[in-house]
Amino acid sequence: MTELSNSFFSAGPVVLPQGGPLYLQLKRWIEDAIHRGDIGAGDALPSERDLAAKVDVSRVTVRKAVLQLVQDGILVQRHGSGTFVAPQTQRVEQSLSQLTSFTEDMARRGMAVRAEWLDRGIYLPSPEETVILGLSAGDHVARISRLRLTGDMPLAIERASLSAQVLPDPLAIEDSLYRHLDKSGNRPTRAIQRIRAANLDAADAQLLQVAVGSAGLNIERTSYLASGRVIEFTRSIYRGDTYDFVAELRLGDSPTTGSSKT
Numbered sequence: 001m002t003e004l005s006n007s008f009f010s011a012g013p014v015v016l017p018q019g020g021p022l023y024l025q026l027k028r029w030i031e032d033a034i035h036r037g038d039i040g041a042g043d044a045l046p047s048e049r050d051l052a053a054k055v056d057v058s059r060v061t062v063r064k065a066v067l068q069l070v071q072d073g074i075l076v077q078r079h080g081s082g083t084f085v086a087p088q089t090q091r092v093e094q095s096l097s098q099l100t101s102f103t104e105d106m107a108r109r110g111m112a113v114r115a116e117w118l119d120r121g122i123y124l125p126s127p128e129e130t131v132i133l134g135l136s137a138g139d140h141v142a143r144i145s146r147l148r149l150t151g152d153m154p155l156a157i158e159r160a161s162l163s164a165q166v167l168p169d170p171l172a173i174e175d176s177l178y179r180h181l182d183k184s185g186n187r188p189t190r191a192i193q194r195i196r197a198a199n200l201d202a203a204d205a206q207l208l209q210v211a212v213g214s215a216g217l218n219i220e221r222t223s224y225l226a227s228g229r230v231i232e233f234t235r236s237i238y239r240g241d242t243y244d245f246v247a248e249l250r251l252g253d254s255p256t257t258g259s260s261k262t
């Protein structure tokens, strides 16, 4: 057997947690080691053959356990170089009182941001888009869908709809939608945001690199120009394990809090 990569894997005999199929016992053993800090982000796992020999299980059992841990986002596999403990997800705080763009939010934290385009084009509007964007008969809608990432870590999927009069050429957007809108004087100045808990379906979970059914935040933002015209309707899905939305609350001007005039 070749030398095992991490001292944790080369230490004494392995006692798997009891209960359930063998591959789940092995999975729990690895998860527990990560939680205890015996192996940490970026640490390499031994090869399938070495791990099977160490734990005294078949290679098929190791493969099943590792596959599940990869699907759960706990391990990552890099083609040609092996299997590693996934990087710790860094939580991001976003204020609920400032109308900022994703690019600005990330820049303020010194985080490099990028987008993978899932779709962008001009479409016939859905009834919902017609109502929300206040479109007239014959109007078209520009749709842009992006996976938003920092480094290699996906944070959110954003699907935005705007009137095609406002955004006639979605291909012209570079990094930031709001920067693009700013150029034509169409950057929103106010927005209403609705946030709901959601369990991610298979397609969104795969894009966000988390397990199917993981917790997510479903956010709808309707943004307005100073004139009151709706400029953007965006449905976003944020990974629940990476985002904290923070609101500042102030004591309201209610009759019970005002000072007595007597």
Ligand code: 16G
Binding pocket: 100, 101, 102, 103, 104, 158, 160, 175, 176, 177, 178, 179, 219, 221, 232, 234, 236
């Ligand atoms: C934010 C907005 C989204 C907007 C985007 C523009 C939320 C939940 N959503 O992510 O509605 O379209 O910023 O970002 O905050 P960009 O200018 O970087 O493209």
